[in-house]
Amino acid sequence: MLEVQQLAVNYRGVCGLDSVSFQVSPGQLVGIIGPNGAGKSTLLKALLGLVPASGGVVHYCTCPLHQQLERVAYIPQRSQIDWDYPITVWNVVMMARTRQSGWFRTPGRAAKEIVKAALERVEIPNLCDRRIGELSGGQQQRVFLARALAQQADLFLFDEPFTGVDKKTEAIMLEVFEELRSQGKILLLSTHEWGQSLNQLDRLLLLNQCLIADGSPQQVMTPENLRQAYGAPLGNPLHQDLETSFFC
Amino acid sequence: MLNLLLEPLGYEFMRNAIAIGILVGILCPVVGSYLIVQRMALLGDVIAHCVLPGLSLSFFFGVDILIGAFGSGILGALLIAWIRSQTRVKVDAAMALTFSTFFALGVTLITVLKNKLDLDSFLFGDILGVAPHDIQRTFVIAALILLMIKLFYKELLFYTFDKTGAQAIGLPINTLYFGFMAAITLTIIASMQAVGVLLVISLLVGPALTAYLLVKELHQMMIVGAIVGAIASIVGVYLSYYRNLPSGPAIVLVSSSLFLLALLFSPSQGILTRSTQTESTTRLMNRFKFLRRND
Known part of the structure; x- marks a missing residue:
């Protein structure tokens, strides 16, 4: 069980998060949505x-989460990565075993098997020797998904995982999320995509510095909640489009 | 030809110059690779300027220049990090202000304390004046840094590729950052005598950048960069001997020439080779269209 109580972040006098509290049970897939600057990424980072x-x-299994970071897999936003970095796909995924391998040691055969299996699961084993910058956006995101899988974590935090990915990658990601959920893992993902993928989530947290709504997608995506979060009247064509795409 | 290569080796100052040139030629690109992949290449230049006040104070108090220069260089790097974390000032502005202030302070201290520090050799290097104990010191520094990089390679790889991810799995990123700063500062101190603080940045980034255009992994970049750096140092020292050129600039110019060659002819990223590939691809496409028309 992940328990977050009264979590607040202030950055140089600017409120990033205001007293956010929620709990997540094992086997739940939770989406964090909200407008730009609502604190979605800040929430994920503050948890860790x-x-x-x-x-x-922030407690996980009754202990502070920051004391058990080896149980967490965090996937950053695409924009945080320098895709021109000289590194191959294999070595990016192998990073997942850094903590487990320990200081002064190179990863052993078991680590290589785990990395290989993770790459196969996301259907890119043939790309393992390619430089990360040579891949498409969707393939790059699958590399990071493989890295998260190879960590064999219990808690998965994804920051904007659906941004800039193709349909195939999105389908693979949703399949993997489903598998992890069935294994009793906790998954939190921030997203500003309002497509069909939201229907796959167990729960949504609607955020705009503070937690505006917490519940099933149908409970959260009400006109009143959206008005409160996005601060614009529902006559706004943007919202109508988004709502249509969500409820269809 | 062989005589051309062997004749300078008859002089001890040339043997010393080549020895220290090879050492810094190997060390600088290895450390410089980390600077490049983190887009922090100018930090090397900044630290190089920041060591001057410490150097001046070391001379005045009669302590080892390594201590003063190291303390001063680290202080400059930490000051930049502190300004970044505490204010909205961007890193480039913080760097510009810090290194110029430290450099001004250093020059002022040299005057005020009436140091006998030779500013010219500090700025441009004096590789032909290297003594055996300088080589020993450079060797120890190079061995220490290369050993540390070998031991912490996978952690440094993670940290430099994905800092947030590294922090998220609990790697001690502040310790890694401090260790990295220490390695840069020591590398600069070790290279001061060879190329001087104004040109050390070129040896830090030049050979590593050449390698960057040729390979696809960080460790390959370090190995190829070290080979390029050593070659640049040796060729630069020989050019300096035969053409009576200033040694530091000669090394740097050779290093930059090698980069230019890679930029033009790198098999994967060379400007000329890349355009050749494009042309051949176009030719192939035209041939394909031609065959289809004739089918």
Whole structure:
């Protein structure tokens, strides 16, 4: 069980998150949605202590989460990665075994088997010797998904996983999410995509600095909640389009 | 030909110059590779300028210049990191202000403390004036840094590729950052005598960039960069001997020439070779269209 209580983030006097509280049970796939600057990425980072929290606690299985980071797989936004970095797909996925291999040691045969299996699961074993920059956006995202799988974590945090990916990658990601969910893992993903993929989620957290709504997609995506989060009248054609795409 | 190569080796100063040239030619690109992949190449230049106040104070107090220069260089790097974390000032502006301030402070200290520090050799290097104990010191520094990089390679790879991800799995990123700063500062101190602080940046990034155009992995970049760096140093010292050129600039110019060659002829990324590939692809496509028309 992941328990977040009164989590708050202030960055140089600007409120990033305001007293956010929620719980996630094993086997749940939770989406975090909200407008730009709502604090979706900040929430994921604050859970792990990557940005300093000004208040609140984050516990996983009754212990502070930042003390058990080896149980967490975090996938950053695409924009945070330099895709011209001289590294192959294989070595990116092998990074997942850095903590488990330990200091001063190179990864052993078991680690190589895990990496190989992860690459096969996301259907890119043939790309393992390619430089990461030579891949398409969707393939790059699958590499990071493979890295998360190879970590063999219990808690998965994805920051905007659907951004810039093709349909095949999105389908593979949703399949993998489903498998992880059935294994009792906890998955949190931030997204600004309002497509069909939202229907695959167990729960949505609607965020705009504070937590506006928490529940099933149907409970959260109400006109009133959306107005509160996005601050625009529902007559806005953007929202109509988005709602249509979500509810269809 | 052989005589041309062997004749300078009859002089001890040339043997020393080549020895230290090879050492820094190997060390600089290995450390410089990390600077390039983190888009922090100018940080090397900044730290190089920041060591001057420490150097001046070391001379004045009669302590080992390694201590003063190291402390001063690290202080400059930490100051930049502190300004970035505490304010909205961007890194390039913080770097520009910090290194010019440290450099001004260093020049002022040299005057005020009436140091006998030779500013020219500090700025441009004096590889022909290298003493055996300088080589020993450079060897120890190079061996220490290369050993550390070997030991912490996978952690440094993760940290430099995906800093947030590295922090998320619990790697001590502040320690890695500090260790990295220490390695850059020591590398600069070790290279000061060879090429001087104004040109050390070229040896840090030049050979590593040449390698970057030729290979696809970081460790390959380091190995190829080290070979290129060593070759640049040796050729530069020989050019300096035979053509009476200043040694530091000669090394740097050879290094930059090798980069130019890679830029033009790299099999995968060379400007000329790349256009050749495009032309051949176009020719193939035209041939394909031609055959289809005739079918």
